[in-house]
Amino acid sequence: TEPLLKVKGLKKYFPIKAGVIGRRVGDVKAVDDVSFEIMEGETLGIVGESGCGKSTTGRSIMRLIEPTAGEVYFEGKNVSTMSKEELRKARRDIQMVFQDPYASLNPRHNIQKILEEPLKVHGIGNDKERKEKVAKLLEIVGLSSYHASRYPHQFSGGQRQRIGIARALMTNPKLIIADEPVSALDVSIQAQVLNLMKDLQQELKLTYIFIAHDLGVVRHISDRVGVMYLGKMIEISESEALYEKPLHPYTQALLAAVPVPDPDFMRETQLLTGDIPSPANPPTGCAFHTRCPLKMEHCDQRVPLLIEVEPGHSVACHLYTEAFSNDNK
Numbered sequence: 001t002e003p004l005l006k007v008k009g010l011k012k013y014f015p016i017k018a019g020v021i022g023r024r025v026g027d028v029k030a031v032d033d034v035s036f037e038i039m040e041g042e043t044l045g046i047v048g049e050s051g052c053g054k055s056t057t058g059r060s061i062m063r064l065i066e067p068t069a070g071e072v073y074f075e076g077k078n079v080s081t082m083s084k085e086e087l088r089k090a091r092r093d094i095q096m097v098f099q100d101p102y103a104s105l106n107p108r109h110n111i112q113k114i115l116e117e118p119l120k121v122h123g124i125g126n127d128k129e130r131k132e133k134v135a136k137l138l139e140i141v142g143l144s145s146y147h148a149s150r151y152p153h154q155f156s157g158g159q160r161q162r163i164g165i166a167r168a169l170m171t172n173p174k175l176i177i178a179d180e181p182v183s184a185l186d187v188s189i190q191a192q193v194l195n196l197m198k199d200l201q202q203e204l205k206l207t208y209i210f211i212a213h214d215l216g217v218v219r220h221i222s223d224r225v226g227v228m229y230l231g232k233m234i235e236i237s238e239s240e241a242l243y244e245k246p247l248h249p250y251t252q253a254l255l256a257a258v259p260v261p262d263p264d265f266m267r268e269t270q271l272l273t274g275d276i277p278s279p280a281n282p283p284t285g286c287a288f289h290t291r292c293p294l295k296m297e298h299c300d301q302r303v304p305l306l307i308e309v310e311p312g313h314s315v316a317c318h319l320y321t322e323a324f325s326n327d328n329k
């Protein structure tokens with residue numbers, strides 16, 4: 001069967017300008033040739049440190065940010081070439097949940113107004129139907145219809161994220177792109193929101209892209225996980241294989257940083273050292289070579305390609321594959 005979403009060679013470059021006339025002197029390659037597919041009902045976790053391009057990837061899919069190159073297919077239709085009107089329609093089916101619900105909820109609007117806005121934008125329902133839909137969604141996310149008359153500041157962080165989720169669900173979307181939806185929440189509340197999202201997925205047959213900076217957060221929600229580093233997807237795999245046998249030294253280091261409850265389960269890998277290099281001036285060859293404990297001689301010259309080395313498990317590292325590109329910038 002066809003994937004629900006197919007991302008092919010996605011790139012987003014931001015120009016670096018210098019001097020008083022703002023001459024373009026280079027590019028920040030925020031997303032650099034990223035490809036992946038998602039089947040209906042699946043959750044793909046996308047993980048990496050800040051600046052790796054995971055949020056830009058999420059936003060480029062919906063063209064909230066216009067990609068520099070590449071194609072996105074949703075239900076077989078090319079999103080990249082859609083007119084404004086076609087894109088507006090497609091956005092009913094693809095919704096986002098953001099990290100900071102407080103910043104994305106208008107403080108001067110009550111919850112009724114906030115939640116019915118997507119319906120109005122898409123011209124769905126009359127006043128009565130919209131009111132019923134808001135009440136229903138509030139119940140579904142574990143709040144109550146009487147909350148509709150309240151304002152964002154009257155809710156806790158966890159409740160606000162429930163409202164953010166309810167808003168994303170108003171148009172009955174198929175795909176939810178959740179960009180660090182629990183990162184701003186207390187750990188105890190994180191689990192509640194994650195469980196809610198899992199339940200909603202079952203109930204409403206949703207497909208998720210779940211973006212996080214920590215492999216621990218996405219572990220129990222993801223069917224597959226992709227790891228990004230400086231704009232590139234460096235490993236992607238079924239969750240089980242990724243957590244049990246991470247291949248890329250960067251993934252291994254990220255996993256070693258996740259607290260493990262089982263003391264017998266010790267990894268022989270080192271913790272990440274050094275800062276993440278500037279995306280404006282990434283290292284040559286394998287961009288991870290400046291931090292890699294297993295760096296080899298040619299690693300700073302050849303860019304490793306993402307290659308499937310075991311069924312369903314792809315990695316971009318010279319330890320596993322000879323494939324490289326000479327695109328050394």
Ligand code: SF4
Nearest residue numbers: 286289292299317318
């Ligand atoms: Fe390390 Fe080389 Fe693999 Fe990059 S390609 S992760 S530097 S071993």
Ligand code: MG
Nearest residue numbers: 054055179180
């Ligand atoms: Mg981000």
